[in-house]
Amino acid sequence: MPLFPSRKAISPEPRSPAASIVQVGPEHAGQRLDNFLLRLCKGVPKSHLYKAIRGGQVRVNKGRTSADYRLEEGDAVRIPPLRLPSPGEKPPVPKAAFPIVYEDDALLVIDKPSGVAVHGGSGVSFGVIEQLRASRPQGAFLELAHRLDRETSGLLLVGKTRKALLALHDMFREGAGRKHYLALVEGDWVNDRQHIRRPLLKWLTASGERRVKVDPQGKPAHTIVTLRQRYGRYSLVDAELRTGRTHQIRVHLRSEGFPIVGDDKYGNDATREYFARRGFGRMFLHAWRLDIPHPSTGGLLELRAELPQDCERLLAQLGEGDK
Structure with a gap:
């Protein structure tokens, strides 16, 4: 028996999706970071977003910041890969027409x-x-x-x-x-x-x-x-x-x-x-x-x-x- 298993027996690690960089436009200038993320990352639980901010995975202009930071036009927001809820967690929001x-x-x-x-x-x-x-x-x-x-x-x-x-x-x-x-x-x-x-x-x-x-x-x-x-x-x-x-x-x-x-x-x-x-x-x-x-x-x-x-x-x- 070989001392080490063959390479074929080892399952390669799945490649993690890359983080994305979003530049803040004038329509979002002055908005809180957490509200900006909630709008942008639809379907992601709030707890995941706040954990990502506290852990430094979300960054603004390459620096750590807080959830209540007020965005400025031109800010570069780093958004890490975030887990979406499983299909049974939340139903999709239905469209509705109001007068x-x-x-x-x-x-x-x-x-x-x-x-x-x-x-x-x-x-x-x-x-x-x-x-x-x-x-x-x-x-x-x-x-x-x-x-x-x-x-x-x-x-x-x-x-x-x-x-x-x-x-x-x-x-x-x-x-x-x-x-x-x-x-x-x-x-x-x-x-x-x-x-x-x-x-x-x-x-x-x-x-x-x-x-x-x-x-x-x-x-x-x-x-x-x-x-x-x-x-x-x-x-x-x-x-x-x-x-x-x-x-x-x-x-x-x-x-x-x-x-x-x-x-x-x-x-x-x-x-x-x-x-x-x-x-x-x-x-x-x-x-x-x-x-x-x-x-x-x-x-x-x-x-x-x-x-x-x-x-x-x-x-x-x-x-x-x-x-």
């Missing part, structure tokens, strides 16, 4: 339906932004400019360039735009117009679910509520956000004793179940109006999304005396 309210080279505005998350995470594998990207593979850049709760319908802004996205973020932060929502609440709303200024604090339930409550230790929050129509034991109100806190309208209205119909976090279970049996199985909160300066030109954009048909039908029933 377009407005679109140009800088901005896309859609009318989001209720029940659809705006992005993946927290038990949701994909949302509106992932479906938009799947439907527009040629799009170089699509990023959410703000958020809507999953059960809230209405106007949703998406930046199509990095510059436009940052301008929209600045606008919302500085309160330059006007955001109006329509909500059907329990109770006979008294004042024609009312300012609610109550600080809001985030907290977690015992099961780890995110909640918000009125608390002196919270962040300042301001909502302007205008009565639109009375329906006996219910009222349709317009809620204008002057700040943009999580669940702000829902918690502010609840704090006044007027919870939103169908709200599964801050509303009344009996009311939600009653309307669900009658065919209305969502929260009645709709982002119907946005008046904002255009992120590129500064001109006024007056965006509108009328109430969905299920909400209109419910109001018609209430108006006919179904109270």
